[in-house]
Amino acid sequence: MSAMFVMIIASLAIALAFLGAFLWSVRKGHYDDDYTPSIRILFDDSNSDETKTKPTDIH
DSSP, X not given: OHXXXXXXXXXXXXXXXXXXXXXXXXXXXXXXXXSHHHHGGGSOOSOHHHHSOXXXXXX
């Protein structure tokens, strides 16, 4: 029974360590996107509705 308590405490300690590492990395900006702003100029901003050709009514 005491081994179970030791394992629960150890697993909680490991989980808190991983949570702390994740929060630290988020606060330090490790998940910031540095690549997308440099290629944003290449994205097409026009709407697909504007680029469609209008049907002509020739009788």
